[in-house]
Amino acid sequence: MKRILLALGASVFSLALIGAGVVMWGMNALESYGKTPLNLQQERELDVVKGMNARTLGKELMKEGLLSEGWEFDWFLRLHPEYAGIRQGTYAIAPGDTLVDLFAKLLDGKVKDFSVTLVEGQTVREWSARLKTAARLNWQEDAFLAVLKAEGDSSGLPEGKFFPDTYSYHAGQSVTAMLTQSYRKMQQEIEAAWKARSSDSPLKSPYELLILASIIEKETGKADERPLIASVFINRIRLGMRLQTDPTVIYGMGERFNGNITRKDLQEDTPFNTYRIDGLPPTPIAAPGRAALMAAAVPAKADYLYFVSRNDGSHVFSKTLSEHNRAVNEYQRKQK
Incomplete structure (x- = not known):
């Protein structure tokens, strides 16, 4: 009897060991499965x-x-x-x-995290087209205007009031949250530029600074030229000269612009044709970046009144009309 009990105990112990082994094997297998x-x-x-x-x-x-x-x-x-x-x-x-x-x-x-870049120098219309196609972003029509209303901006004019930058978002997030962030960032940047402006600046308000910065942004992409471009426009404003800048004409043409500006376009009366109006246009013509804002606030100390493109991204600056005409003949009309 004693031998039977011992044998039975041994069997139970063996089964327990086997069971424990199976459990350990199962746990190890599951841990391996998870890895x-x-x-x-x-x-x-x-x-x-x-x-x-x-x-x-x-x-x-x-x-x-x-x-x-x-x-x-x-x-x-x-x-x-x-x-x-x-x-x-x-x-x-x-x-x-x-x-x-x-x-x-x-x-x-x-x-x-998803991201979308709102490019400096582009318009609200161009940004809208980009945001509509951004991956997993919840686009809403009139989102720009909704943000202005929510922020207490009574002008209802969204152009230039949103800061160009790269913004992150999560799938399904409303575009309104991103645009609110962009709007507030632009307000901060404008305030900083306005506080830093030259003491003799002829600009009368932060909004005028924003308008000028948008023109500077469209006129050149070269960082070292922005303060010089700004100086030309500031000098013209001081002297009461018209700005005569092509990007404002193009903006006033809207979707009619086909890549070329004709003499007829320059003579057309629109609120944005700075060949026909005095001073600044009524609104920005694009979204300026930080460098353009600072250039408008602190332009270079120069006596230039004219500039013309070299067709390589850079410009020739002139102090007199005769100098400017020579530069136009050389670089635009290819006349020496």
Whole structure:
């Protein structure tokens, strides 16, 4: 009897050892399962929508072939109950990411960042076209005007009032939040430029500075020329000369502009034709960047009244009309 009991005890002990071994093997297998890379060849987006939990996420991963089907996922979740707290959003997953890596992102809410660049020197119409096609951005018509209204800007004129920069957002985010950030940033930049303006500046308001900066932005992309371009316009304003700048004419033409300005265009009466009006146009003609704003605020100390393009991105500056005409003949009419 004693031998039977000893044998039975030994059997139970052996079964316990085997059971413990199976459990350890299972836990190790599940840990290994969680550290195995997902079936992914290139980076892609993963949407965790409202109402999706860890279990339904697993089914979606299997459906899309990112995770092999089997018993492991359900048991993996039982081993890690903390994974029940995943957050909704759009996430980026890349080759080499494991199930553990994925859940770490989902628990921390590390959603994918998207970005869009609002280019300096472009108009609200051009920005609207860009924002409409921005990936996963919630575009709304009249978003620019909605921001102006919300910010208490009673002018209702959005041109030039939004700062050009690269802005980040999350999938599905409203464009209004981005434009609000852009508007407020432009207000800060204008205020800084206005405070830094030359003591003898003829500009009467921050808005006039913004208008001039937009013209400077359109006239040159060369950083070292902006203060010189600004000096020409400031000198003309002081002397009561018309600005006679082509970008304002082009802006006034709107969608009619086909790449060329004719003599008839220069003679057309529009609020933006600075060959026909005195002083600045009524609004900015584009979105100026920080450098153009500062150039308008602190122009170069120079006596230039004219400039003409060399057709290589740079300009020739002149103090007199005769000098300017010679430069026009050389660089525009190709006459020596």
